[in-house]
Amino acid sequence: MASPLHVPRVNNNDDSVRIVAVGVKEGEFVRRGQIVGAVETDKAVLDVPSERDGYVLKILHRTGETANVGSVLLWLGDAATERAPEEAAAPRSDGPATDAKRPTAKAQAMLRELGLDASAIASSGERLTVSDIEAWLARARSPAPAAPPAPATEPPPDVPGEAQALSPEERAMLVTVGWHRDRAVPAYLEIEYDPKPWTEHAARYAAQNKLLFSPLLPLMAFRLVEIAKANPRINATIAGERRYQYGPINLGFTVQAGTTLYLAVVRDAHAMDTARFVDALGEVQRHAVARKLGPSEAVGATLSFSSMARWEVARHTPVIPPNTGLIVAHASPRASGLAVLGASYDHRLLTGFDAVSVLRALAQPAS
Numbered sequence: 001m002a003s004p005l006h007v008p009r010v011n012n013n014d015d016s017v018r019i020v021a022v023g024v025k026e027g028e029f030v031r032r033g034q035i036v037g038a039v040e041t042d043k044a045v046l047d048v049p050s051e052r053d054g055y056v057l058k059i060l061h062r063t064g065e066t067a068n069v070g071s072v073l074l075w076l077g078d079a080a081t082e083r084a085p086e087e088a089a090a091p092r093s094d095g096p097a098t099d100a101k102r103p104t105a106k107a108q109a110m111l112r113e114l115g116l117d118a119s120a121i122a123s124s125g126e127r128l129t130v131s132d133i134e135a136w137l138a139r140a141r142s143p144a145p146a147a148p149p150a151p152a153t154e155p156p157p158d159v160p161g162e163a164q165a166l167s168p169e170e171r172a173m174l175v176t177v178g179w180h181r182d183r184a185v186p187a188y189l190e191i192e193y194d195p196k197p198w199t200e201h202a203a204r205y206a207a208q209n210k211l212l213f214s215p216l217l218p219l220m221a222f223r224l225v226e227i228a229k230a231n232p233r234i235n236a237t238i239a240g241e242r243r244y245q246y247g248p249i250n251l252g253f254t255v256q257a258g259t260t261l262y263l264a265v266v267r268d269a270h271a272m273d274t275a276r277f278v279d280a281l282g283e284v285q286r287h288a289v290a291r292k293l294g295p296s297e298a299v300g301a302t303l304s305f306s307s308m309a310r311w312e313v314a315r316h317t318p319v320i321p322p323n324t325g326l327i328v329a330h331a332s333p334r335a336s337g338l339a340v341l342g343a344s345y346d347h348r349l350l351t352g353f354d355a356v357s358v359l360r361a362l363a364q365p366a367s
Contacts, residue, residue, distance in 0.1 A: 002084050004072040008295055010046045015125030016068050019061045027080050028056045038168040044299040045172040058084035068126050103128040134240040169260045179322035188317045190342035193363035195333050201365040218278040221305040225249050225269045227361050228303055235303050237323045238348045252301025255288035262288040265301045318344050325349040
């Protein structure tokens with residue numbers, strides 16, 4: 001029996017995505033869990049796995065198209081000769097919509113705050129979003145904007161070689177670095193601190209909870225969550241000319257899986273106690289190492305923590321993940337016994353005082 005594989009949602013605020021890869025052909029047999037394509041927004045790239053064994057009967061979206069979240073990407077069947085339902089072709093979104101659509105909850109609140117009529121604003125997908133409103137406001141402030149310049153393309157090096165397509169992981173990194181370069185005003189600072197109190201705290205926690213591993217990094221990451229609960233300013237981003245203050249704290253944590261760097265996400269960390277957070281972070285780390293991060297575990301970070309102590313790196317400057325204001329950099333102790341805590345932050349949102357205050361609070365376990 002034919003069954004649909006739908007276009008997944010990458011981010012709660014995006015109702016459409018771009019198809020960046022379709023890695024199968026009609027008539028091909030695929031296994032459950034096999035990656036059949038990839039989609040992206042301006043925030044992240046997400047692999048699309050097959051939800052069952054079966055033959056690809058019909059592909060409804062192609063590479064480069066923009067597709068509505070929830071529409072059918074492709075149909076799978078038990079036999080290659082099976083026919084896909086003709087009525088299944090979901091509408092595609094290949095450009096901005098010209099009519100008003102039903103607003104999302106956040107967009108509706110923004111419309112009420114600004115006294116705007118949704119019918120006057122075009123949506124870019126099935127729902128009118130905050131981004132659509134901000135784009136409309138930007139146009140209203142500049143009635144006759146100049147046409148944007150064409151994106152600059154890097155010329156190939158003057159050395160013989162071959163251009164190769166990026167993997168989904170490489171494309172995701174390109175999106176992250178591009179946001180860091182083009183949107184944020186990145187800044188970095190660091191402090192020295194004595195890591196001994198943290199090492200002793202982690203050893204006590206491990207003994208009390210009968211853990212076989214050191215919980216040092218999970219405990220430090222949870223301390224960052226506690227700091228953000230006390231100072232919500234750091235759990236935010238800039239959207240247009242506004243501060244976008246996040247409700248939940250979704251803690252991003254860098255995980256190296258072979259040659260691939262993932263930002264695994266613990267969602268709703270603000271609602272967890274220490275033990276629950278340590279368990280949740282351990283789970284997404286295992287998923288990342290196995291390259292089986294779920295959609296909700298790979299996107300949506302609002303605040304992040306990165307460590308290179310495993311490689312005895314004494315200092316590093318991480319890239320700010322898209323739509324976040326701060327990522328902490330943890331490193332290995334130096335020969336002096338002191339260690340470095342650093343922070344990359346978006347200077348549009350946070351000052352140096354904000355960032356150093358976070359690091360000073362993070363340098364000591366909570367009492």
